[in-house]
Amino acid sequence: MTTDEPVLHPVGEKLPSLLQSGEHDLCPGCGEPVAIRILLETLAELGLSTSTIGVVGIGCYTAFARTLDVDLVQALHGRAPSVATGVKRMQPDKAVFTLQGDGDMVNEGLQEVLHTAARGENVTCVLLNNGVFGETGGHMTATSVLGQRTKTSLTGRDAEYHGYPIVIGDLLAQLEGAAYIARGSVQNAGAVAHTKRMMRKAFESQMAGGGFSMVEVLTMCPTGWFVPTAEGPGYMGDTLGQVHVMGELKTR
Amino acid sequence: MSKRLMEGSEAMVEAAITSGCRFFAGYPMTPFTEVLENFAKKLPEVGGVCVNAESELEAVGMAWGALATGARAATGSTGQGLSLMQESFSEITLAELPLVAFNMARGQGDYFQSTRGGGHGDYRHIVLAPMDIAEAVELTQLAFHLADTWRNPVLVQGDYLLAHTAESVDVSPADFGPVPDKDWAVDGSGGGSGASKVISPLGIGKTNTPGPGIEGQMQAVADKLTRIAAAEPRAESGFLDDAEHVVVAFGTPAKFVRYAVRRLRDKGLRVGYVRPITLWPFPADAVAAAAAGKQSVLVFELNAGQMIDDVRLAVLGSAPVRFIGGISTDHSGFGVGALLDVEVIAGRIEEAVQAGVAA
Numbered sequence: 067m068t069t070d071e072p073v074l075h076p077v078g079e080k081l082p083s084l085l086q087s088g089e090h091d092l093c094p095g096c097g098e099p100v101a102i103r104i105l106l107e108t109l110a111e112l113g114l115s116t117s118t119i120g121v122v123g124i125g126c127y128t129a130f131a132r133t134l135d136v137d138l139v140q141a142l143h144g145r146a147p148s149v150a151t152g153v154k155r156m157q158p159d160k161a162v163f164t165l166q167g168d169g170d171m172v173n174e175g176l177q178e179v180l181h182t183a184a185r186g187e188n189v190t191c192v193l194l195n196n197g198v199f200g201e202t203g204g205h206m207t208a209t210s211v212l213g214q215r216t217k218t219s220l221t222g223r224d225a226e227y228h229g230y231p232i233v234i235g236d237l238l239a240q241l242e243g244a245a246y247i248a249r250g251s252v253q254n255a256g257a258v259a260h261t262k263r264m265m266r267k268a269f270e271s272q273m274a275g276g277g278f279s280m281v282e283v284l285t286m287c288p289t290g291w292f293v294p295t296a297e298g299p300g301y302m303g304d305t306l307g308q309v310h311v312m313g314e315l316k317t318r
Numbered sequence: 319m320s321k322r323l324m325e326g327s328e329a330m331v332e333a334a335i336t337s338g339c340r341f342f343a344g345y346p347m348t349p350f351t352e353v354l355e356n357f358a359k360k361l362p363e364v365g366g367v368c369v370n371a372e373s374e375l376e377a378v379g380m381a382w383g384a385l386a387t388g389a390r391a392a393t394g395s396t397g398q399g400l401s402l403m404q405e406s407f408s409e410i411t412l413a414e415l416p417l418v419a420f421n422m423a424r425g426q427g428d429y430f431q432s433t434r435g436g437g438h439g440d441y442r443h444i445v446l447a448p449m450d451i452a453e454a455v456e457l458t459q460l461a462f463h464l465a466d467t468w469r470n471p472v473l474v475q476g477d478y479l480l481a482h483t484a485e486s487v488d489v490s491p492a493d494f495g496p497v498p499d500k501d502w503a504v505d506g507s508g509g510g511s512g513a514s515k516v517i518s519p520l521g522i523g524k525t526n527t528p529g530p531g532i533e534g535q536m537q538a539v540a541d542k543l544t545r546i547a548a549a550e551p552r553a554e555s556g557f558l559d560d561a562e563h564v565v566v567a568f569g570t571p572a573k574f575v576r577y578a579v580r581r582l583r584d585k586g587l588r589v590g591y592v593r594p595i596t597l598w599p600f601p602a603d604a605v606a607a608a609a610a611g612k613q614s615v616l617v618f619e620l621n622a623g624q625m626i627d628d629v630r631l632a633v634l635g636s637a638p639v640r641f642i643g644g645i646s647t648d649h650s651g652f653g654v655g656a657l658l659d660v661e662v663i664a665g666r667i668e669e670a671v672q673a674g675v676a677a
Contacts, residue, residue: 084510086525115510121383131516133525137504139386140518142409145379148371152383152391153504155367156341160506178379181372 082106084115086135095295097285097302098127100252101194101261102165104283106134108265109161112273118161121150123175125167126201127194144175147182150189161190161269168195172208172234179238179280186243186277190268193234193280195249196287197306204290208232211309215292231309235282239316245276247316251284251307253299264314276318284310321488326451326480327352330420331360332489333458334392339418340366341384341391343377349478349652350396350422374402378419382406385415386517388503390462394420394474397428401436407471408437412519412539414502416465418458419443422476425646425653426569429624432473433598440536442543444472444550445597449573451485457595459492466497468546475597478652479570546599553601554593555608557583561590563671564608565642566629567618568594571658575618578664589667597625602632609633614674616667619643620657638674642666 081088084106092098109118115136122131124143131138141149146164154162164171171179171193179191198216199205206216206223209231213222223231239247246268250261261283268279284306286298293301324332331353334342342357344350357368367384371377377393384391393403400407400421410417421428432445444464448454454476461472508514512526521536523529530538557579558564567575572593579591592608594601605628609615615637617626623641630639642663646655656662 086512086514089525110510116508117506118509119387119504119506131518132522135512135514135524136509137506137514138516138518139383139504140413140516140520140522141379141382142406145375145382145406148376148379149383149386151369151376152341152343152380152385153387154383155369155380156384156387156389156391157505177372178376181376 083110084135085133087133089133091129092126093289095286095288095298096126097196097252097287098194100258101283101285102127102130104258104262104265105163105165105192108262108269109136112266112269114161114269117159118163119153119157121146121153121162121164123164123166123170125170127165127167143170144178146170147175147178147189147191151182151187154187154189161272163190163192165192166194167200168193168197168209169199169207172232176208176232180241183238183241183244183278183280188272188275188277190272191280193282194285195282195306195310196285196290198287198290200287200290204292209234209310211305214305233310235280235310235315238280244278244280244316245318246271246279248314249282249284249310249312251302251312253284253286253302253307257312260312282310284312320490321486323484323486324451325352325482325484326454326476327482328356329451329455329487329489330458330474330476331356333455334418334462335360335364335366336489336491337459337462338390339392339462340364340389341381343369343371343380343393344395345371345374345377345399347396347399349424349481350394350399350420352481353394353420353422374399378403378406381417382410382415385417386504388500392418392420394422397421397423397431400428400431404435404437407435407443408439408441409519411441411443411471412439412535413517414469414539415517416469417471418461418465419471419473420476421473422478422481423653424478424651426477426571426620429597429619429621432475433600440540442598444468444470444546445475446472447475447569447595447597448480449570449593451480451483452487454480455487455489456492460494463494463497464550468542470542470546475569477570478654550596551599551601551603552595553604554595555591555604557590558608560588562588562613563616564612565589565591565616565618565667566594566605566625567591568597568625571618571620574658574660574663578660578667581660582664582667587668587671589671600628600632602628605629605632606634606636609637612637614670615639616642616670618663618666620646620653620655640670640674642670
């Protein structure tokens with residue numbers, strides 16, 4: 067079992083120990099690699115490197131199934147919490163997580179994550195929330211905020227025409243089976259550090275048998291938002307960050 | 319060997335558990351419900367888990383996860399519920415996970431669903447169709463063996479009659495020989511070693527251990543399915559030696575057909591039968607051999623005519639193929655209708671034979 071001591075270092079200085087390769091084909095300014103780094107560093111720091119099984123959904127982050135040096139199961143779009151349930155019930159001593167986007171978890175698989183939380187299934191769901199279908203090229207998801215321009219809400223999400231966003235973390239926090247629910251962000255270094263503490267608490271909760279945990283991470287998608295790369299973090303804070311507000315939503 | 323009087327649902331669940339099944343997830347629906355009930359009661363007694371899933375989509379997903387850890391796992395429903403699982407069935411096949419699924423069908427209208435599949439892409443499931451509870455026990459045990467042998471889903475096709483009637487059966491473990499090691503399963507220990515695994519329908523592999531890619535994975539599964547098609551067809555037949563006509567039927571109605579044929583034999587009608595036990599791979603060679611030189615091939619199935627396509631493909635015009643089945647159900651739609659009657663079936667066989675002679 068390898069355990070990395072917590073270290074502060076600039077993003078990009080070194081590869082996390084749980085990566086087989088740093089190769090990826092994501093867009094410049096994408097927030098997902100930062101969120102995945104947080105996840106991988108947390109697993110290593112908690113000594114879970116050789117006792118973790120991940121279930122990956124379908125989105126841009128799916129490509130990481132190749133490079134993550136973690137035992138993984140590739141699930142269908144939306145279905146990862148159910149697959150994780152089957153994994154955890156057969157391997158109850160292992161850390162089991164899902165890695166999903168907002169299209170995956172909140173659109174296609176809302177029922178799955180709600181029921182998994184309600185059952186108090188002892189798994190950690192990690193949501194990379196950028197409020198857009200990034201992989202298909204910038205379409206509205208259930209978490210897209212009012213006014214957000216996407217290819218399927220060209221003049222901005224309009225409540226009357228498109229309906230309202232689902233603020234998933236807050237919704238899950240209401241369920242009795244949920245032990246730890248938090249929403250972080252990778253929009254700046256402070257948010258990254260804060261989110262990493264949330265990730266650690268979620269897995270600590272799982273390993274203590276606490277029940278369902280979920281860490282939502284707001285991630286930049288300048289390509290899917292049609293904004294210049296450098297403006298991604300600021301845009302996220304001004305739009306998604308105003309609706310999907312960072313913080314711990316449920317602890318016990 | 320000890321026989322006990324059991325309903326089919328209970329017998330099939332016991333057969334699954336004696337085969338090592340330790341995980342089941344399902345959603346209640348008649349006539350599948352008692353399969354779920356029995357798993358819920360019996361799996362915890364052996365340290366297993368049964369989840370009353372919130373939907374069929376979730377049930378098949380949970381089984382997927384359990385299978386990925388190397389456990390023997392199953393799901394099931396009626397054909398209606400299995401319709402909801404088809405997306406996962408396609409991808410579980412491409413991920414080469416050894417799923418066993420039970421379809422306690424309402425009648426026989428799910429033949430196309432079971433043998434062609436309602437999901438996307440190129441995939442097939444081995445489909446086992448028992449005619450009675452004793453055979454359902456044997457084929458349930460065989461299902462887990464074949465699933466592990468081929469790393470391919472196997473569907474056990476039952477119905478209301480099989481689920482809800484009782485027979486005296488023996489469910490002691492069956493030995494079908496060794497199965498390959500599950501060295502592909504994930505237990506979480508691979509992390510950080512450079513040799514972690516990924517179970518994926520996409521053939522992606524890992525950076526250090528690249529997979530065959532999507533096209534390569536699809537082709538590998540297609541090639542495997544060709545080998546299954548050659549190796550696994552199963553059929554039972556009777557009275558073929560001097561027969562002039564042959565009846566083809568599967569599942570519980572085939573047992574009625576077999577009895578009807580025997581009675582017609584007593585009346586001097588030269589008729590025999592073939593019963594496909596595997597619906598896929600369809601026992602085309604056995605059906606073709608049975609049809610050779612016959613005056614007619616009669617197909618009895620409780621639907622509008624589905625297996626008859628496979629019979630025609632097997633016979634390839636060497637004998638006339640006539641449909642003597644039909645849609646038949648009770649008022650609840652559970653598939654037990656007026657056609658499931660030896661007198662009626664015998665009458666239809668006689669009529670078809672006479673019509674063939676007149677033509």
